[in-house]
Amino acid sequence: MENEIAITDVKDASRYEARDSEGNLMGFVDYKLSGDVIAFRHAETLPEYRGRGVAGRIATKSLDDARDAGLRVKPSCPYYQDFLKEHTEYADLVVAPQ
Known part of the structure; x- marks a missing residue:
């Protein structure tokens, strides 16, 4: 389905990734975890996926x-x-x- 977006915490890479139903990377946010503080350092949506709410979905999942x-x-x-x-x-x- 075209609207499916899976948000995953890729802990080994210290980033959340958004992928479509075919596994294509749509966007990500890099983070640094220090004790009980998580710093969100750089968020990016790949150009072909901009305007689809990808960054907002990543932000909501990571903050939740x-x-x-x-x-x-x-x-x-x-x-x-x-x-x-x-x-x-x-x-x-x-x-x-x-």
Whole structure:
């Protein structure tokens, strides 16, 4: 199905990946896990998949996983900074700037 997007935490690569039903990489976010803080460093959607909500799906899955794991979030990448401003339901996860 064309709209199927699978979001997976590829722990060995320290990134979340979005793949379509055929296994094609659609987008990803790189992260760094330090103790109980996960820093989302770089999010990217491949050009041919832009405008389909891929980045938002990755962000939602990664933030839900962070919450489930009891992690705090450091949004180092501009996409996550903007996403978190719009999606205040995740505000409690964000590490205060130092």
